Amino acid sequence: MNDEQLAQLFAAQKIPPASDDAKNAALTAAMQAFAQQNTATAPKQITSSVTAPTTAGEALPLTRLFTLFNTLVRRLATKHTGRFRLKSRAASFSGWIAVAGLHIGLVLALMIGLHPRDEMVITENVKVEAVEDLQEKVAPPPPPPPDYVPSPPDFTPPPQFNVAADAPTPANAITTAPAKAAEAAPVMAKAPPSPARAAKKGLAPPPYPIESKRLGEEGVVELALYLTAEGKVQEGRIETSSGFARLDQAALKHAMTNWKFEPCKQEGKAIACWHKIKFRFQLKDS
Amino acid sequence: MLDEAALIRAAQSGQCAAFSQLIGRYYDTIYRFAYRWCASRVDAEDITQQACIKLAASLKQFRFEAAFSSWLYRLVINCAKDWQNSQRRHRGEELTSADEDAESQADAENSIYLQQVIAQVAKMGEQYKEAALLVFAEGMSHAEAAVVLEVKESTISWRLHEIRKQLQLLQSAQPGSWETFK
Numbered sequence: 042m043n044d045e046q047l048a049q050l051f052a053a054q055k056i057p058p059a060s061d062d063a064k065n066a067a068l069t070a071a072m073q074a075f076a077q078q079n080t081a082t083a084p085k086q087i088t089s090s091v092t093a094p095t096t097a098g099e100a101l102p103l104t105r106l107f108t109l110f111n112t113l114v115r116r117l118a119t120k121h122t123g124r125f126r127l128k129s130r131a132a133s134f135s136g137w138i139a140v141a142g143l144h145i146g147l148v149l150a151l152m153i154g155l156h157p158r159d160e161m162v163i164t165e166n167v168k169v170e171a172v173e174d175l176q177e178k179v180a181p182p183p184p185p186p187p188d189y190v191p192s193p194p195d196f197t198p199p200p201q202f203n204v205a206a207d208a209p210t211p212a213n214a215i216t217t218a219p220a221k222a223a224e225a226a227p228v229m230a231k232a233p234p235s236p237a238r239a240a241k242k243g244l245a246p247p248p249y250p251i252e253s254k255r256l257g258e259e260g261v262v263e264l265a266l267y268l269t270a271e272g273k274v275q276e277g278r279i280e281t282s283s284g285f286a287r288l289d290q291a292a293l294k295h296a297m298t299n300w301k302f303e304p305c306k307q308e309g310k311a312i313a314c315w316h317k318i319k320f321r322f323q324l325k326d327s
Numbered sequence: 328m329l330d331e332a333a334l335i336r337a338a339q340s341g342q343c344a345a346f347s348q349l350i351g352r353y354y355d356t357i358y359r360f361a362y363r364w365c366a367s368r369v370d371a372e373d374i375t376q377q378a379c380i381k382l383a384a385s386l387k388q389f390r391f392e393a394a395f396s397s398w399l400y401r402l403v404i405n406c407a408k409d410w411q412n413s414q415r416r417h418r419g420e421e422l423t424s425a426d427e428d429a430e431s432q433a434d435a436e437n438s439i440y441l442q443q444v445i446a447q448v449a450k451m452g453e454q455y456k457e458a459a460l461l462v463f464a465e466g467m468s469h470a471e472a473a474v475v476l477e478v479k480e481s482t483i484s485w486r487l488h489e490i491r492k493q494l495q496l497l498q499s500a501q502p503g504s505w506e507t508f509k
Contacts, residue, residue, distance in 0.1 A: 043491070044463065050441050051363070051464035059358045063372035071350050071379035072343060078384050079341040 110147055114140055234307035237268050237316040247295030249322065250287045258285040261321045262292045270311045272304040280317060288322045331395060339387050346386070350379055356396070357403050363464050364407040364456075366442050370414075378406040397475045400465070404457055404475075448490050458486040 250258075260283025267276040277297050279289045296318070305314035334352075337345030354375065361374035381402055389398050449456045454476070461472040462483070469487070473480040 044487070047444070047459070047463040047494075048466070050437070050444065053437055054363070054441055054464075055438065056359055056362050057368045059354075059368070059372050059375065063376070064354060067354070067372070067376035067379045068347070068350060070376055071383045072347060074380045075338075075343060075346045075383035075386075078387075 110143065114143055234305045234312060234314055237272070237302045237305045237314060244300050245295075247292045247299075247320065249324075250291050253285060253287050253291075253322070254324065257324065258283075258288055259322050259324055260284045260288055261319055262289050263317060263319045264293055264296055266296060266300075266302075266316050266318065267313065268302050268304055268316050269313050270304050272302040272311075274300055274302075275313075281319075283322060292320050292322075332391065335386070335389065335391075335395060339389070346383065350382065353396075353399060354379070357399070360400065360403050360460065360465065361407060363445075363460055364404075365410070366438070366445070370410065374403070374407050374410045377410065378403045381406055393474050394471075397471065400461065400475045401477070408453065444494065447493060451489065451493060455486050455490055458483050459490055462487060 261281070262279060262283040263281035265278050265280045266274045269275050274297050277293050279293055282289050283292075302316065304311040305316070306312065334345050334349050338349050357378050358371055358375045361378070362368065362371035365371055365374060382399070385402070389395065445456065445459070448459050457476055458472055461467045461475055462469065467475070469483040470480045472483045476483070
């Protein structure tokens with residue numbers, strides 16, 4: 042099939058005429074679209090884009106400030122660099138210094154100068170409310186435990202020596218003073234507090250640190266624990282180290298969080314006290 | 328009576344009468360090409376209406392850099408493609424049906440044959456169909472079709488050459504008659 046045959050085929054094609062209704066509808070729709078298009082693109086009334094000058098007491102809006110800044114920068118850059126074409130190194134350097142200085146000044150002005158009074162008022166209000174809330178809601182912290190004072194060794198009366206009455210007293214003999222012993226007696230009048238004991242369910246041993254296991258670390262750590270009147274451990278310190286900080290810290294941390302005691306008692310009344318306890322880390326036990 | 332350029336300028340300036348006269352002058356051309364594209368009177372009327380609306384909306388974009396008819400053909404081809412895409416979405420690929428308005432049996436056979444040719448060309452791609460319709464149906468030269476389709480003249484020649492090859496292959500594969508379909 043050549044071109045002529047194809048052209049003849051198309052030429053012989055019967056094309057039915059469009060219906061009048063369709064033609065009228067198409068023309069009407071086109072005219073409406075044309076009218077709408079011309080209405081939409083009608084020249085608008087040109088309004089002046091220049092804003093009225095601000096009065097002396099009126100604050101400059103931020104957009105106008107930026108416009109002024111940009112204009113100033115462009116003028117400076119044009120003056121020094123000839124529309125950003127570098128004529129000389131000195132000119133370009135001074136131009137860029139000026140531009141950088143203006144940027145820094147603008148940033149500082151934005152950070153410091155914009156409505157400082159309002160910000161102060163808000164800050165003060167917030168502070169006052171926060172202090173009131175704290176005073177109302179936060180419970181006072183518990184009093185710090187007293188410093189640990191090692192308990193004095195149990196009083197043991199000095200041995201009684203039977204001295205012969207007729208024996209002469211040597212000149213440099215050591216004489217005891219019964220009066221001083223009599224004076225110390227009132228101090229011991231108040232009964233010493235009973236020591237704390239572990240709770241009935243016992244004390245769970247601290248977990249053996251994995252690293253210490255691997256390195257074969259063993260030792261005995263002695264802890265001093267401050268127990269509240271309820272028997273809880275409020276504070277603790279390492280009295281004698283095991284020689285390995287890892288073991289010491291593991292024991293102390295475990296004691297602070299897990300252990301509970303029956304409190305010390307004085308005259309039948311539970312009191313807070315310091316309590317010493319030892320724990321031996323042994324690998325065969327772990 | 329205004330000449331074409333004056334009429335277009337008047338319509339571009341917003342004169343409704345000029346636009347009405349312009350669209351009345353070209354309505355049949357648009358409809359004819361639309362019918363050859365879709366082979367259905369109703370669909371051709373739809374395409375023509377869309378083309379008229381689009382012409383109203385975009386007439387101001389015409390800058391007299393080419394013939395108005397070339398620009399208008401480009402616009403109608405775009406509308407026809409849009410219509411074809413929408414029809415594919417709505418009812419699949421059943422677009423190749425002979426028009427029911429053919430009067431006589433000979434016209435019907437000719438129409439079927441032509442639609443098969445067009446369908447075969449369309450299978451090669453829409454750009455081949457565009458080139459075939461503009462050159463064989465509208466009687467344009469390769470250069471004029473190249474202006475409408477915004478391609479090189481050699482591209483049009485190459486497309487028509489490929490169309491010829493394809494149609495010859497089809498003829499050799501099915502000697503004697505074309506398969507009729509309803």
